[in-house]
Amino acid sequence: MTKLLYYPGCTLKADAQHFEESAMCALKELGFELQELERWNCCGTVFSLATDNTMFHLAPLRNLLRTREEGGDKLFTLCSMCYNTLKRANKLFNEDPEKNDKVRKAMYEEAIAYDGKTQTLHLLSLLRDEVGFDTLKNKIGKGLNGIKLAPYYGCMLLRPDGLGVDNMEHPRVFEDLIRAMGAEAADFPFRAECCGSYQTAQQPEIVAERTRLIIGSARKCGADAVAVSCPLCAFNLDQRQAIAARLHSDFELMPVLYITECLCLALGIEFKEPWKAFHYAPVDAVIRKMEKKA
């Protein structure tokens, strides 16, 4: 069993508990144990692009420092936003001497100085680079054969270029994972389309329109469900279907599943009853179909 230092972030303890639980179940089956960082704080939520807002990068860097304090050099994340802010803040720390200086000075009360050496590791990179899709495929066998999933990346997994888990314009990692699970990956043109992000708080109608577009595209591709890995995308694409349905009488609901939930099903792990309550669009039918296959 390989231990991974794990940074959950806020959503995984609130709206995305089923993401965390399903990830833990699936990874355990693959030989990984997630060990939560003892002290962790907010990831910073949105990577600050303002030049004078260096202080906003303190939050992610502190988490990276905690990793070093606990003797780790890799920090595992599930949430795309956490992945993005942690990784970008580290790049800034390592490549911008002026900001590095400022941040160091602000962290003078820490027990040790941060050395910039914590790598942030995302679930998809772990499965691709450390487990390997071929190994996974062999383990899973037929798996979700006959199921068509629409892989939805969102933005934070891929952008900016060079930091994402895959090619920003033409990503393949999600599709490859879905195929390794025995399912068919829909050639889904809206897979990296913006979900509307935090507009969901102030103007949910904007997000509902994005959702209608993205879900509609997945439906045109013949997908059984949309697979996501970002809690914000999941929230927007799933919960905001309620508004989309209210605004458009022809809108049909589509299940939105975390990739880890799909992975559990592919590995023959039971889909836990409490996870269902987190979903807005009904998932029972698709889960029954997937369970039958696996």
Place this chain on the structure above:
Amino acid sequence: MKGSPIKKIGVLICHCGKNIAGTLDIPELIRGAAALPDVAFAGDYKYMCSQPGQELLKEKIKEFGLNSVVVAACTPNLHEPTFRKAAAEAGLNPYCVEMANIREQCAWVHQNNGHSATEKALQIIAMMVKKVAQNSPLFEASIPIVKRALIIGGGIAGMQAALDIADAGYEAILVEREPSIGGHMAQLSETFPTLDCAQCILTPKMVSIGSHPRIRLLAYSEVRGLEGYVGNFKVKIERKSSGVDWDKCTGCGICMEKCPTKVPGEFDRGLGKRKAIYTPFPQAVPNKPVIDKANCLYYKKGVCRICEKNCEARAINFQQEPQIIEEDVGAIVVATGYDLYSTENLGEYGAGEIPDVIDSLAFERLLSASGPTSGEVRRPSDGKIPKSVVFIHCAGSRDPEKHKPYCSRICCMYSTKQALLYKHAVHGGQPYLFYIDIRSGGKNYEEFVERAQSEGVIYTRGKVGRVYQEGDKVIVQGVDTLLGKPMKIEADMVVLAMAMQPQLTTPELRRILKITTDIHGFWTEAHPKMNPLGTTTRGIYLAGCGQAPRDIPDTVSQASGAAGKVIGLFSQNELPLDPMTVYVEEDLCAGCGLCVAACSYEARSLDPQKRIVLVNAALCQGCGACMIACPNGATIHKNFSRKQILNMVDVLT
């Protein structure tokens, strides 16, 4: 000391109008220069490079019996040849003339500090006086010239250069990698802005190449090695194994008819099929087939041999080996051409995975009467006639962050042409163009764009952000930056005007030819303005898109220009060599060979008998790298010895 025992040095100071005299104190410089050792005369003139200035130089050489001259003026890059020529006319060896650069290196950079600048100028003059005192008269040697040219690349550039050189009476060897000459131009439908049929203007030239008594065409061949120097190159050429004895082959074509294996053809950009034994297209020159060994059943599995059975001329030879031939040539024209940047690189446009999103050369094949659809525009996925086609300019060009920063120069015009031809071919069809700027600089080009606009081609200024498949439509999402509005077009087909890039084999050829490329891999010209046809190696010239993207008229002009350079070279019987080279003091050379490795021009070799280094004066460029490498000081640069350099340094200390 070599040369005349008594030095009589003349110093002539140029005012260069106010360029020099505006900052420096000329009378002070004359006084200072006249006081320097060995200086017999110091004087000045307003413009030394002018006719009266040169006359003054000659006059003083004769009047004072000067045996060395320093002209204190501008950079030697500009006027050293001028003054050396003038001195020679007065009977002085031209290599006893040096220039002291008191303009670029002094007056221009110290305009607000005339007093100190004058002091510095005097030091510069004193250094050159010290140097010239030890210059020896040098004499140009000459070498014979092999009057035969090698042309690498059989596209329109290489063909034009070969024809011009051969028509001028010299032999030309044309080497083409593919089975036929013709290059990309042979793939084109019609050409802008006149809409001439490309085949109609190209194929007669191809035939002339094939039948010219002074052109030796080596198709399906590649240059593998090069030695020697201007006038005397030795080139190794591989005649690749085609599996067909071309001397016996009559070009009847029965083998191609009978061959059972069909594969996507490169010439049709994968849109049409060819056989495993093939000529790229029916008008190929030479009209002889080659066997594609990766796909031929005999080479793959040892079976079939149908072509062999059907060949009456008994030309099929599966055992044929590649053959290396050696040729002597005096000059080389590099005309390696371009390729298109792959659509796979553009993820936002489908990464080459959407069947109805094709590159511009593939669309040329769909427009061409001899193409896979016989000139009917039918889309690749289902063969339907597309009712709307979107042309995206700058696909990979003008994108410094992700792709190619440069403008590929011809895409605006050929996209316009393609849109127009599509409109002529498909009545009621609607072409849309997305452009950043319309670059229509060229004779009758802007008028051509106007014509396309008036005939209903819709131009949208803006970039396309994404192209994706939805049902049987290709959805194009972009922005109209003039209206500031997002755009969405449901198209039947998309044509990407992909960036032009040099042939991917350029680095290999660069290693063989030892000429340079820029960061994009395009061949570098000797000087962008004053010598755009030459390279850093004398005797090697450039033509066509291997040097930079350009259209057909410019390519043909450039190829004729390169041919003109070769013809000019060949019009001499012997080639004078610059004597400013190095020599080796045999007594001092230990034969360590460090200088052999230091030489970038392969001008040095170790004499196996004498165990000392030999210098090939024809190859030596006088760069001096060997002099620095030599631990014994055995390598001496003519008129740039260590002693001369140290003497110059002494002046400053």
